[in-house]
Amino acid sequence: MTQPIPEDDLIVSDWYRDFTNSGVGATLTKRLGLPRPAVLRRHEPGAPLLPGPAVVGTAGEGRLRDPLTAVLKDAGVTLLSPVTADGGTDGERTAAVLLDATGLRTPADLAAAHDFLAPALRRLAPSGRVLVLAEPPSEAADPAQAAARQALEGLVRSTAKELRGGATANLLLVPDGAEGGLAGPVRFFLSGRSAYVDGQVVTLTAAGATDGQDDDRPLAGKVAVVTGAARGIGAAIARVLARDGAHVVVVDLPAAGQALAGVANEVGGTALQLDITAPDAPERLVGHLRERHGGVDVVVHNAGITRDKLLVNMDAARWNAVMAVNLQAQLDLTQALLDADGLLRPGGRVVCVSSQSGIAGNRGQTNYAASKAGVIGMVRAWAPALAERGATINAVAPGFIVTEMTARMPFGTREIGSRINSLQQGGLPVDVAETVAWLAQPESTGVNGQVVRVCGQSFLGA
Ligand SMILES: NC(=O)c1ccc[n+]([C@@H]2O[C@H](COP(=O)([O-])OP(=O)(O)OC[C@H]3O[C@@H](n4cnc5c(N)ncnc54)[C@H](O)[C@@H]3O)[C@@H](O)[C@H]2O)c1
Structure with missing residues (x-):
């Protein structure tokens, strides 16, 4: 088994950005007319909204x-x-x-x-x-x-x-x-x-005004559930939701139980080992949320897998596995949560992780892209029904995000993949997490049925 790469190493691993922002690197890249990715301004609790006028x-x-x-x-x-x-x-x-x-x-x-x-x-x-x-x-x-x-x-x-x-x-x-x-x-x-x-x-939709929120802890008192939270983007989502005040139930496969427990401890939340594709997964999730927390406010469908092959070479197992985790489980779990009387509390938020591949398509990923495009169709179709309950459902579509998966790509593929966007760098898991956390806020009540790309304006798919 390969060793996990510490998150800090992933975050500081943009050697090119760091080089072009150093004294000699800045001069050199300017002379050669090479791209110079900036160090992005990211959220810091307590900092002013803007650093200037x-x-x-x-x-x-x-x-x-x-x-x-x-x-x-x-x-x-x-x-x-x-x-x-x-x-x-x-x-x-x-x-x-x-x-x-x-x-x-x-x-x-x-x-x-x-x-x-x-x-x-x-x-x-x-x-x-x-x-x-x-x-x-x-x-x-x-x-x-x-x-x-x-x-x-x-x-x-x-x-x-x-x-x-x-x-x-x-x-x-x-x-x-x-x-x-x-x-x-x-x-x-x-x-x-x-x-x-x-x-x-x-x-925006005309969903009525909210009462305002504490911008440092907008999710105080809320219960959130995040699937696929043992690592990567899901773990980052759990951290940001907890930072924003939520109690977070982190869900992942039993095989990832140790890492999952680590994330749960870190965020002061609870861990639920669950294969979201299991036939009894909806019932178990609903039961857990009802018994332990009496309900849920924020549901984040993040778990996802890839099984890449060209369509002509793709066997049924690859197709079915990706569809089951990435799309069918999101449908089944959401349906169960909506059917469970009063479980999704008023002002509930469902956030579904899609992908840029679901918008632009990607060679070798017909199964993955189909599943992620399906998520977008699901979100748009469910939005009116959720609005009637004062709830929302939205999708985030990440582009190139620096995770273990992308860190292990061959150098050339990774470099090209991370630079072909307006910000000339890959995003971090925290960038996806911040967008999810924003959609989960009380003040996001007018954002419903939307697909928000977190991709640095990737040149793939508009
Ligand atoms: N990393 C990227 O660049 C990128 C880009 C676009 C979209 N996404 C999407 O973001 C999400 C998270 O991606 P990541 O890069 O963090 O992936 P990851 O592989 O690091 O993490 C996914 C997690 O989901 C869990 N999982 C898989 N199958 C499961 C199941 N049946 N039941 C419960 N948990 C299960 C895994 O154990 C793992 O912990 C996925 O939906 C992915 O498709 C990622």
């Missing part, structure tokens, strides 16, 4: 400027006026640039977006955040307005590809009536929690 602009008569300003002021963010950001009066760099584009009527109005963003981006600090807020094209009054709104997607995705220094750009679509759910998503996209979420579009 923000600037807010509008394109047209936006309706979100006031609620947006209120969210930022609430979070203690200093606001600069666009004029200051523009041309060089005091030279202060901004940590975030926000554009309220809900007022767009026609493509001609996009010129205002350009006029605001171009000078503001020149002032953006390293690991800065660009967040554009708009209304969904599907709810436009006419084709011209739909065109203008859709155009923002091209603008934001391209901006994300142009930014350097660990900065990101994302688009938040806020339909009329959904502004009550603005605070949580805006804070996520500005914070270090979204370090590896780049070039993404998230659409």
Whole structure:
């Protein structure tokens, strides 16, 4: 059996990033015109939302400027006026640039977006955040307005590809009536929690406002269950949920029992050894949650396996094993939790781990990609029913994440896999975990049926 690689070693193992950020390495890579991946700004409990001021602009008569300003002021963010950001009066760099584009009527109005963003981006600090807020094209009054709104997607995705220094750009679509759910998503996209979420579009639903939350311990008093939590991304999810205040039930195969117990001890949670594909797995999970905790608030379907082969060479065993763990178990466990009267508490959160392969496809992974695409279909189909219970279900789709699996890839494959994204580096398990934890927050009630890629804007699959 191979020895596990300590997480710290995985985290510091981006030799190229470290080299290009050293004195001689920085000079050399600049001269040679080589990519220079930045050290990303990640969440630290207790740290301010932004390390510097923000600037807010509008394109047209936006309706979100006031609620947006209120969210930022609430979070203690200093606001600069666009004029200051523009041309060089005091030279202060901004940590975030926000554009309220809900007022767009026609493509001609996009010129205002350009006029605001171009000078503001020149002032953006390293690991800065660009967040554009708009209304969904599907709810436009006419084709011209739909065109203008859709155009923002091209603008934001391209901006994300142009930014350097660990900065990101994302688009938040806020339909009329959904502004009550603005605070949580805006804070996520500005914070270090979204370090590896780049070039993404998230659409809010009008789910009503929440009462606010303690941003340091937003999951205090909640019970969470995480499958596949003995190592890798699942263990990171358990750690972040516990850090955010949840009691975490960690689930994994009996064969991983020792590592699972280690994670449970570390996070002050409980371990449940369970093969999630076993016929009695739904019943055992429901029974455990009912008896030990009286219910559950957050369910994270993270367990997943790969059994790669070209389709022409793939035997039924490979196909079936991947489908059973990655898709059927998520369906069966979720159904059982929903059927168990009152078990999923009001405000419940289900987060399903999909994959970039489920969006883009991947050679040798027809089984895996099919299972992960199936997860996305499941999430979208279940979202309305969960909304009726005041709950949500979403998917996260990781891109290249530095885990034991990827650390053991051949050097060349790993280097290429980790660089072909806008941030020019692989993500860390904690990046996926932070996104899961955000979706689990009370203030994420307006985020439902969404697929959030945690991929650094990977060039695979848009
Ligand atoms: N690492 C990446 O780059 C990456 C990218 C995209 C998606 N993902 C997805 O993220 C999730 C976690 O990936 P990881 O890299 O941490 O994988 P991993 O192999 O390190 O961990 C998966 C865990 O799931 C457990 N598991 C497998 N079958 C199980 C079963 N039947 N019942 C209970 N537990 C079971 C394993 O024992 C293991 O502890 C998976 O769903 C994976 O498909 C990972």
